Amino acid sequence: MKKVFSSHNEVAHIWASRSQFEGRGGNIFFEDDVIYSYGRHFPVAKFGADGITVLFTDRGYSSSTGKHKSIIRGAIPCDYRVIYCDDPTRSNMHNLDVWARKVERLRVDFAAKTLRISRGNLAVEIFKTCESAIEYCLALKISEPDWTNESNDEMTARDYVYELAKAREVKKEATRKERERLAGIEASERITLWQAGENVPQNGFSYCATLLRLKNDEIQTSRGANIPVADALKLWPLLLRVKQSGKTLNSNGSIKLGAYRFNSFDGQTLIVGCHSIAWDQLALMAEKLNLTEKA
Numbered sequence: 001m002k003k004v005f006s007s008h009n010e011v012a013h014i015w016a017s018r019s020q021f022e023g024r025g026g027n028i029f030f031e032d033d034v035i036y037s038y039g040r041h042f043p044v045a046k047f048g049a050d051g052i053t054v055l056f057t058d059r060g061y062s063s064s065t066g067k068h069k070s071i072i073r074g075a076i077p078c079d080y081r082v083i084y085c086d087d088p089t090r091s092n093m094h095n096l097d098v099w100a101r102k103v104e105r106l107r108v109d110f111a112a113k114t115l116r117i118s119r120g121n122l123a124v125e126i127f128k129t130c131e132s133a134i135e136y137c138l139a140l141k142i143s144e145p146d147w148t149n150e151s152n153d154e155m156t157a158r159d160y161v162y163e164l165a166k167a168r169e170v171k172k173e174a175t176r177k178e179r180e181r182l183a184g185i186e187a188s189e190r191i192t193l194w195q196a197g198e199n200v201p202q203n204g205f206s207y208c209a210t211l212l213r214l215k216n217d218e219i220q221t222s223r224g225a226n227i228p229v230a231d232a233l234k235l236w237p238l239l240l241r242v243k244q245s246g247k248t249l250n251s252n253g254s255i256k257l258g259a260y261r262f263n264s265f266d267g268q269t270l271i272v273g274c275h276s277i278a279w280d281q282l283a284l285m286a287e288k289l290n291l292t293e294k295a
Contacts, residue, residue: 008068011035012075018047028068034089037061037068044072046088053081053139055088058132083139084132092142099133100147110154120161123154184208191222212281214288221275227258229289235262236291239282243267 003023005011011025015035022031027038033047042065045056054076060066076082086098103126110122130148137144150158187208190200195213202224205211211222219227235257242249248266255262263271270277 008071009075012072015072016075016077018051027064028072035072037065043087043089044069045076048083048139052079053083056082056084057086057088058084059086081139083136085136092136092140095136096133096145099129100145103129103147110157116157116160117164119157120164123157124161126150126154127158194222210275210277210281212277212285214285219285221277223275225258225260225273225275227260227272231257232285233289233291236286236289239265239270243279 001020003020005014005023005025008026008028011023011028011030012035014020014023015030018033023029029036034043035045036042037044042059042061043057044065045054047054056073056076057069073082085095087094106122106126106129110119110126113119113122127150130150134144134148137148187203187205190202191205191208191211193200194202194205195211197213197215202222205222208222213220213222214229217229219229219232221227235255238249242265246267248264250264251262257272260273260275263273265271268279270279270282
């Protein structure tokens with residue numbers, strides 16, 4: 001049986017598969033259900049008795065151990081239940097005591113603070129710590145300690161912080177929309193110049209519908225793509241037939257337009273790569289190429 005593996009990723013996945021008792025790779029190793037970073041002084045995770053629950057440390061140690069933790073966490077199957085605690089190999093009493101002492105310190109600070117925002121931030125931290133302890137108890141089917149109960153004062157202070165956060169998100173979203181609106185206005189002025197054939201910066205054009213222009217022997221899009229006119233001439237009769245039939249054409253990438261692959265056309269919108277090109281733009285380009293008269 002192979003026990004030494006070529007990378008941290010490999011040893012983490014072997015442990016997660018539970019296919020063997022022990023293994024090592026670099027500075028990560030496992031024995032039975034427990035996987036360690038550097039040594040037995042730092043157990044990172046341990047499988048629970050049910051085989052699908054994993055106790056995972058929430059401690060930090062060093063930047064390299066942090067990377068090990070990330071690798072190990074990523075190796076755990078997504079449908080497994082991961083429960084965080086101080087030390088996955090220690091007793092329930094130890095892990096609950098670590099949380100209890102932290103909550104006690106936070107509550108002393110909470111009682112001493114007078115600013116609403118400070119009390120609110122502490123109340124949020126108390127709530128999250130208690131929530132972790134409760135989740136741990138539920139997973140191991142043990143009783144939740146009384147100290148995990150939230151007081152009315154803590155609840156009120158926490159709600160205040162959450163309301164502030166919601167207000168900030170609303171303001172942030174409004175700012176984003178206004179920035180996009182202004183970018184769209186600025187872009188619209190440049191689009192006029194672009195349609196006239198001038199070379200202008202195309203940042204912000206993505207806020208607008210995809211436009212087409214004819215320049216030299218290429219059809220250019222407002223999103224920066226170039227399609228040879230020769231390829232467009234071959235595609236136009238096919239698009240016209242599809243539109244007249246009322247059907248949809250899917251090419252699965254078999255039709256090429258320059259360096260791009262034609263995806264689909266439903267009679268109204270042509271999809272080429274990440275481009276969605278409306279029929280009015282296609283018709284306008286066909287008119288410039290005198291294709292409508294030929295049709």
